[in-house]
Amino acid sequence: MLSPDATLIDVAFAVCTALDHAGERALLVGGSAATFYAPDAYQSSDCDFILALGPDARDVTSSPESVGFHRVGEGIFRHADLIYTVEFPKGPAQIGIDYIVTHATVHRGDEILHVYTPTDVVRDRLIHFWAWGDYNGLRVALDVATARRSEVNYEEIVAWTDREFHAAPAAYDRVRRELFLADLRKILD
Amino acid sequence: MPAAPTGLFGSMIREEILKVVVGLDQGAYARQIAGLLERDLITVQRNLRTLEQDGILASRFLDRVRLFELNRRYRYYGALRALLQTMLHDDVRVRGLLEKIRQRPRRTGKPL
Numbered sequence: 001m002l003s004p005d006a007t008l009i010d011v012a013f014a015v016c017t018a019l020d021h022a023g024e025r026a027l028l029v030g031g032s033a034a035t036f037y038a039p040d041a042y043q044s045s046d047c048d049f050i051l052a053l054g055p056d057a058r059d060v061t062s063s064p065e066s067v068g069f070h071r072v073g074e075g076i077f078r079h080a081d082l083i084y085t086v087e088f089p090k091g092p093a094q095i096g097i098d099y100i101v102t103h104a105t106v107h108r109g110d111e112i113l114h115v116y117t118p119t120d121v122v123r124d125r126l127i128h129f130w131a132w133g134d135y136n137g138l139r140v141a142l143d144v145a146t147a148r149r150s151e152v153n154y155e156e157i158v159a160w161t162d163r164e165f166h167a168a169p170a171a172y173d174r175v176r177r178e179l180f181l182a183d184l185r186k187i188l189d
Numbered sequence: 190m191p192a193a194p195t196g197l198f199g200s201m202i203r204e205e206i207l208k209v210v211v212g213l214d215q216g217a218y219a220r221q222i223a224g225l226l227e228r229d230l231i232t233v234q235r236n237l238r239t240l241e242q243d244g245i246l247a248s249r250f251l252d253r254v255r256l257f258e259l260n261r262r263y264r265y266y267g268a269l270r271a272l273l274q275t276m277l278h279d280d281v282r283v284r285g286l287l288e289k290i291r292q293r294p295r296r297t298g299k300p301l
Contacts, residue, residue, distance in 0.1 A: 046299070074298060089296060128293035133214035135287040175271045179278045 004081040011084045013111040018063040025052040028115040034140050041143035050091040095123045096164045118148035145187045211273040212287045216256030
């Protein structure tokens with residue numbers, strides 16, 4: 001059971017493990033995945049899980065409940081003693097036009113967590129800056145790259161930005177991409 | 190005593206206003222800019238008006254709020270936008286202020 005001083009990462013492990021025991025693979029995505037890799041830089045207040053296979057959110061109630069969360073809305077769970085919510089947005093996991101088919105799996109004692117790779121977290125936060133001008137997304141992308149520089153694949157990110165730009169040139173800002181990639185290159189060099 | 194730097198656009202506040210306007214994709218309004226930069230509202234409004242009169246900014250109403258953005262019909266719009274984006278990118282202070290404004294989407298029904 002989660003203690004009242006549990007962190008978002010504790011929640012992520014607990015829920016993912018409960019789902020795993022129920023035979024369900026859930027992938028931690030979005031801002032909570034950024035918090036996992038750079039907790040000092042970014043604190044999300046919700047755990048977003050996308051279910052890889054199997055039932056949708058209506059059918060996963062029992063697993064979050066087994067660690068103290070109860071359902072308060074469509075795919076949204078709350079805990080009486082914690083500020084964090086657990087949510088199950090509809091899948092599939094996707095960043096821009098890319099479907100996410102690989103992820104990281106982290107073990108902590110008996111617990112397990114499936115989570116975006118650091119490269120995918122950087123892409124996921126970058127797209128908010130690139131397409132919407134969200135400067136918080138830019139900072140978090142660069143902070144995660146700084147925290148996990150050896151695990152971020154620069155070439156993969158460049159190739160993805162090329163694909164995105166080719167698929168939807170009007171959606172993205174060319175200058176923002178160049179500025180971001182220059183910063184990322186500096187961090188990773 | 191040397192004069193205070195005025196920047197490329199005639200005054201530092203005008204430069205900061207332009208950076209904020211280019212940083213806010215959906216348009217920026219005077220009170221928002223003044224609050225963000227901790228500047229006097231009247232001063233911000235006066236500079237916005239000047240920039241609009243010069244054809245650099247354009248404005249429109251959204252409900253009852255006048256939103257300013259770079260004037261897409263300005264002859265040097267593309268070059269100016271790229272320049273301001275680069276200047277904003279290098280300005281840690283203004284970038285930090287913009288980080289407080291969520292511009293990415295938020296799923297309907299997601300708790301605030």
